[in-house]
Amino acid sequence: MTSVHHVVVVGAGFGGLEAVHRLAPAPVRITIVDRRNHHLFQPLLYQAATASLAPSEIAWPIRQLFRRRPDVTTLLASVEAVDWEARELRLGDGSALPYDTLVLATGARHAYFGHDAWEPFAPGLKTLEDATTIRARLLLAFEKAEREPDKKKQAALMTFAIVGAGPTGVELAGTIAELARATLPGDFRRIDTREARIVLIEAGPRVLPAFADDLSLYAKRSLEGLGVEVALGRTVSECSAEGVVFGGEPLAAATIIWAAPADRAGRLKVEPDLTVPGHPEIFAIGDAALVLRPDGRPVPGIAPAAKQEGVYVASVIAARLRGAPPPPPFRYKHAGDLATIGKRRAVIDFGWIKLRGAVAWWLWGFAHIYFLIGVRNRLSVALNWLWIYVRDQRSARLITGQGDVAETSRCSGLKSD
Numbered sequence: 001m002t003s004v005h006h007v008v009v010v011g012a013g014f015g016g017l018e019a020v021h022r023l024a025p026a027p028v029r030i031t032i033v034d035r036r037n038h039h040l041f042q043p044l045l046y047q048a049a050t051a052s053l054a055p056s057e058i059a060w061p062i063r064q065l066f067r068r069r070p071d072v073t074t075l076l077a078s079v080e081a082v083d084w085e086a087r088e089l090r091l092g093d094g095s096a097l098p099y100d101t102l103v104l105a106t107g108a109r110h111a112y113f114g115h116d117a118w119e120p121f122a123p124g125l126k127t128l129e130d131a132t133t134i135r136a137r138l139l140l141a142f143e144k145a146e147r148e149p150d151k152k153k154q155a156a157l158m159t160f161a162i163v164g165a166g167p168t169g170v171e172l173a174g175t176i177a178e179l180a181r182a183t184l185p186g187d188f189r190r191i192d193t194r195e196a197r198i199v200l201i202e203a204g205p206r207v208l209p210a211f212a213d214d215l216s217l218y219a220k221r222s223l224e225g226l227g228v229e230v231a232l233g234r235t236v237s238e239c240s241a242e243g244v245v246f247g248g249e250p251l252a253a254a255t256i257i258w259a260a261p262a263d264r265a266g267r268l269k270v271e272p273d274l275t276v277p278g279h280p281e282i283f284a285i286g287d288a289a290l291v292l293r294p295d296g297r298p299v300p301g302i303a304p305a306a307k308q309e310g311v312y313v314a315s316v317i318a319a320r321l322r323g324a325p326p327p328p329p330f331r332y333k334h335a336g337d338l339a340t341i342g343k344r345r346a347v348i349d350f351g352w353i354k355l356r357g358a359v360a361w362w363l364w365g366f367a368h369i370y371f372l373i374g375v376r377n378r379l380s381v382a383l384n385w386l387w388i389y390v391r392d393q394r395s396a397r398l399i400t401g402q403g404d405v406a407e408t409s410r411c412s413g414l415k416s417d
């Protein structure tokens with residue numbers, strides 16, 4: 001067994017999973033390493049953060065995904081370093097994992113543009129823990145506002161600032177607005193949740209910059225229709241426990257969410273065959289890689305790009321093992337951009353056709369359900385969306401975690417966990 005070519009894939013995101021799937025017929029043994037035990041469907045993470053979906057509906061145990069693949073070993077471990085010379089990985093527990101071919105698919109983290117100190121006040125959205133943290137902060141803000149006698153403090157508690165108006169920022173802002181205006185009224189006695197302020201802050205001149213002008217204008221107007229305040233061309237210069245300063249103006253906001261794009265710094269610039277320069281045995285794919293198109297523009301950090309790169313590296317590895325000529329250089333094919341604005345509208349930019357409104361929303365919904373893994377999750381997500389669509393009820397409105405929750409529990413004599 002050990003003489004069989006060993007491919008190690010680090011990261012069970014969209015890129016890593018696709019590479020492992022596509023390597024199925026190749027004469028290799030595969031180890032997939034991830035520091036988390038689950039694959040996460042990040043495009044719906046904002047729904048977990050806004051109590052629309054439960055975390056288990058958008059994540060799957062990696063081990064289960066490969067249970068019918070005896071050629072695949074799943075390792076729950078954090079990769080700390082790559083020893084290029086020895087061709088081994090150093091894992092978090094100090095052990096070494098040798099490889100013949102390495103595929104790095106470790107994703108990217110959000111960029112605070114040199115202001116990492118803002119992270120505790122303005123958490124980003126990348127992991128399930130981020131989603132449950134943001135969900136708890138959103139829901140706790142309303143809980144605290146209900147008990148707050150001071151009107152100024154109450155207003156700050158009911159102000160939600162979202163930094164970055166790409167798809168994630170737009171989707172978060174629209175859903176938080178609907179949560180406040182449609183789901184929560186009636187549940188509170190002292191506050192009117194419809195008075196919550198949702199402020200979407202963007203340094204650039206428009207929302208959804210990757211979309212055509214008319215679609216981003218439509219998205220802005222739709223957000224405003226939902227009661228979101230859209231502040232364009234304003235740079236954030238401070239995030240703190242008091243709130244956010246943007247365009248030189250302070251905004252008292254107890255909840256800030258960082259929805260700025262992922263960090264480009266630290267990405268591995270790769271060759272046209274997605275190998276790391278000087279190391280033909282190491283590939284980097286997905287958000288971890290900086291892949292340039294023939295015109296010099298970088299391939300976007302989105303799921304279809306990571307998947308296409310996963311497919312490509314599997315074909316290169318298989319060709320090498322067959323002794324066949326290498327496939328032509330990687331070419332990214334952009335299918336289009338999608339974003340939702342609340343539960344009834346979306347924008348879709350396929351380049352050759354642009355869609356907006358309810359039709360786009362249904363198409364967005366079907367596309368996401370199609371890309372989810374497993375029948376149970378597809379049914380469960382579809383049912384949840386139907387329920388939200390018809391009744392405005394969000395069933396995952398759970399405050400979990402430590403801090404203020406523990407304080408509340410002590411009062412009632414219960415334990416928080």
Ligand SMILES: Cc1cc2nc3c(=O)[nH]c(=O)nc-3n(C[C@H](O)[C@H](O)[C@H](O)COP(=O)(O)OP(=O)(O)OC[C@H]3O[C@@H](n4cnc5c(N)ncnc54)[C@H](O)[C@@H]3O)c2cc1C
Pocket residue numbers: 010011012013014015016033034035036038039040041042043044045046077078079080105106107108125126167168285286287288301302303304306338
């Ligand atoms: C909130 C949000 C919304 C998004 N919405 C969309 C969307 O609507 N459409 C779209 O196409 N794209 C969207 N994206 C982008 C898309 O999710 C990414 O481009 C895609 O996940 C990249 O895939 P990947 O395989 O490169 O990395 P990831 O999917 O990020 O996976 C990386 C994996 O590597 C693991 N890992 C990282 N470091 C280590 C280590 N040192 N040791 C072990 N394991 C490690 C991580 O645990 C993770 O499982 C969104 C991203 C976010 C955060």
